Amino acid sequence: MLTPLTGRSVIVTGASKGIGKGIALRFGAVGAKVLVVSRKIEDAEAVAGEIVAAGGTARGVAADVSSADDMTAMAEAAVAAHGGIDILCANAGIFPTVPLAEMSVGDYDKVMDTNVKGTFLAVTACLPAMKAKRNGRIVLTSSITGPITGVPFMTHYAASKAAQLGFMRAAALELAPWRITVNAVLPGNIATEGLAGLGPEHVKQMEASVPLRRLGSVFDIANAALFLASDEASYITAQSIVVDGGQILPEGGMMAPELDPAA
Ligand code: NAP
Numbered sequence: 001m002l003t004p005l006t007g008r009s010v011i012v013t014g015a016s017k018g019i020g021k022g023i024a025l026r027f028g029a030v031g032a033k034v035l036v037v038s039r040k041i042e043d044a045e046a047v048a049g050e051i052v053a054a055g056g057t058a059r060g061v062a063a064d065v066s067s068a069d070d071m072t073a074m075a076e077a078a079v080a081a082h083g084g085i086d087i088l089c090a091n092a093g094i095f096p097t098v099p100l101a102e103m104s105v106g107d108y109d110k111v112m113d114t115n116v117k118g119t120f121l122a123v124t125a126c127l128p129a130m131k132a133k134r135n136g137r138i139v140l141t142s143s144i145t146g147p148i149t150g151v152p153f154m155t156h157y158a159a160s161k162a163a164q165l166g167f168m169r170a171a172a173l174e175l176a177p178w179r180i181t182v183n184a185v186l187p188g189n190i191a192t193e194g195l196a197g198l199g200p201e202h203v204k205q206m207e208a209s210v211p212l213r214r215l216g217s218v219f220d221i222a223n224a225a226l227f228l229a230s231d232e233a234s235y236i237t238a239q240s241i242v243v244d245g246g247q248i249l250p251e252g253g254m255m256a257p258e259l260d261p262a263a
Contacts, residue, residue, distance in 0.1 A: 003231040006031035009082035010229070011074065013065050013122050014092025016043035018192030019141060022218025023089050023225050024048075028056035030226065033082040036060045037074055037092070057082075065092045065118030071125035078129070085129040087229045090122040091141040093160075095194060097153040108156045115160035119167060123182075127175075136180035137229040138171070140164050141221070142240065144186050148248050165240060172238035181237040183228045188244025190216040211246035211255050 010027045014020035016038035028034045028051030036048045036058055044060030051058035061077045063070035078085050093115045098107050123138055130136030145151050146161035165184060172182040189195060189206040195215070196203065207215055224241045227233055242248060 004031055008032045008086040009078055009084050010087040011035045011078050012089040013037045016047055018194050019190055019218045019221045020091040021047050022222040026222035026226055028058055034058040035078045037063050039064050065122050066113040068121050071121040075125040085126045087137045088126045089139045089225055090119045092118055095157045099153050100155050111156040111160050116163045119164050130180050131178050134178050138182040139225045139228045140168055140184040142184040142186050144188050144244050144248055169238045184240040185221055185224045186240050186242045187221050188216055188247040209247055
């Protein structure tokens with residue numbers, strides 16, 4: 001049983017859909033005060049509304065993680081509404097597919113701006129409030145793609161997700177004196193709107209490659225984020241937790257046979 005996060009102020013970026021929404025709902029359900037962030041205010045407010053309807057505390061704000069001004073405004077909104085910032089879940093990310101030979105500088109920059117610069121800007125915007133408390137939890141949503149595995153047509157994405165882990169290690173060292181930890185969750189293939197956007201063939205292929213025989217749910221990732229943000233994880237920093245149903249494990253694609261349903 002983890003110490004309840006009642007009253008803690010958490011910011012979740014990319015929280016109007018998918019994994020970020022799962023994280024926001026999970027933190028809301030354990031009593032944290034949640035700032036739900038996405039570029040579309042109506043979507044962010046809808047998720048905040050779900051948390052409030054369930055008895056929690058939340059508010060939606062519109063902000064683009066690739067904008068320094070937006071990230072500053074986001075952090076200020078959390079301080080004004082929720083009295084500070086205890087936890088940042090830097091989750092917003094995009095994963096378009098483009099063959100390497102056809103990838104434009106614009107394609108590359110868009111992914112890096114959102115996934116890498118977005119992580120840097122969200123973290124740095126929250127630092128003054130976390131340093132003031134001499135305590136903080138930063139949880140990044142990286143991926144197995146890049147740090148551990150590769151996927152064709154996602155070179156920019158794979159590079160961005162590996163870059164988040166380099167950022168994490170250096171930031172963890174630098175922020176340790178303030179008792180601010182920086183860790184990452186590395187999801188496998190999680191059933192989200194974004195994953196569905198990669199097409200039914202991709203989803204089918206991924207599903208078939210997971211030893212636990214299902215795609216992950218957003219709450220599988222949220223539970224790992226919740227642990228890394230907990231008091232019980234206070235001595236863990238610069239680490240990553242793979243949450244992938246065993247997907248990175250099979251050697252040569254070998255998996256145990258299906259059980260006989262009659263047995
Ligand atoms: P998703 O379903 O596409 O949702 C993405 C969320 O991020 C939305 O709320 C979106 O809202 C927001 N967003 C996108 N660009 C943004 C920006 N520039 N500024 C602020 N918010 C932005 O994606 P997902 O599948 O949940 O993925 C979330 C994270 O998990 C990403 O970092 C991704 O790399 C990582 N991940 C996902 C999987 C998976 O299988 N799904 C696997 C590994 C890692 P708006 O468009 O309204 O801004």
